[in-house]
C-alpha cells in the first residue's frame with residue numbers, strides 16, 4: 574500500500590483536486606505552446622487588477638496567476654491564493670519565493686474560504702469551475718460574494734463546452750478567427766447563480782485563446 578504521507582489533503586471538498594503539481598506546469602506550458610505568461614497577463618489585465626488591490630485567486634494551482642497579480646498590485650496591495658491540493662500550494666509557495674514575489678498561499682476550498690467578509694477588491698479563478706459539481710458552484714459563488722468588498726469585482730475564466738479539449742486549445746492558439754455564436758459553456762450555471770445572488774453587471778465574454786469564456790460581475794456598493 575502506498576503511504577501518501579503529509580501531502581494528502583485534509584481539506585474536504587467535492588471538487589476534483591489535482592495533485593500532480595509539477596506536471597501541471599509542464600502541461601500548461603505544452604498546451605499553450607509556451608504562451609502561458611501571455612495568458613496570465615491577459616487575465617490580470619481583463620480583471621482590471623491595479624496597484625493596491627487586494628486579490629484572491631481561488632483554485633490557484635501552482636500559483637502562476639497569483640504571482641502575476643502580485644507583481645501588478647505592488648507593495649500596497651495583497652494577493653492570496655487558495656487550493657485544496659497541498660502539492661499545488663507547496664509548489665506555488667516555492668515559485669513565488671523563486672520569483673521574489675510576496676503572495677500568500679493557503680490550503681482551502683472555494684466552499685469554505687478562510688477570510689473575513691468584505692475582504693477583497695477582486696476575486697478570480699481560472700479553469701476551476703469545471704472541477705466543481707453543481708452544489709459546490711453555488712456555494713462557491715456565495716463564498717466569493719461574502720469575501721468581496723462592496724464594489725468588488727468577480728472574474729472567472731473557464732472552458733467553453735466543445736469538441737475535444739486538446740483540439741480546441743491547439744486550434745485557438747494557432748488561429749485568430751472568431752465565430753459569432755454565443756456560448757456559455759462551463760460558466761452557464763455560474764452566470765445564472767451570480768445574477769440570482771445579487772451581483773450586478775453580470776456578463777459573459779469571449780476570452781482568448783478562444784476555448785475560453787470569462788464571466789465578470791460586480792458586487793454592489795461603493796469601492
Ligand SMILES: C[S@@+](CC[C@H](N)C(=O)[O-])C[C@H]1O[C@@H](n2cnc3c(N)ncnc32)[C@H](O)[C@@H]1O
Pocket residue numbers: 586587588589590591592631632633634635638655656657658661681682683684698699700701704705709
Ligand atoms: C485546472 S486547475 C487550475 C489551476 C489554476 N487556477 C490555473 O489557472 O492554472 C484546477 C484547480 O482547481 C482546484 N480545485 C478543485 N476543487 C476545488 C475547490 N473545491 N476549491 C478550490 N479549488 C479547487 C484543483 O486542485 C486545481 O488546482
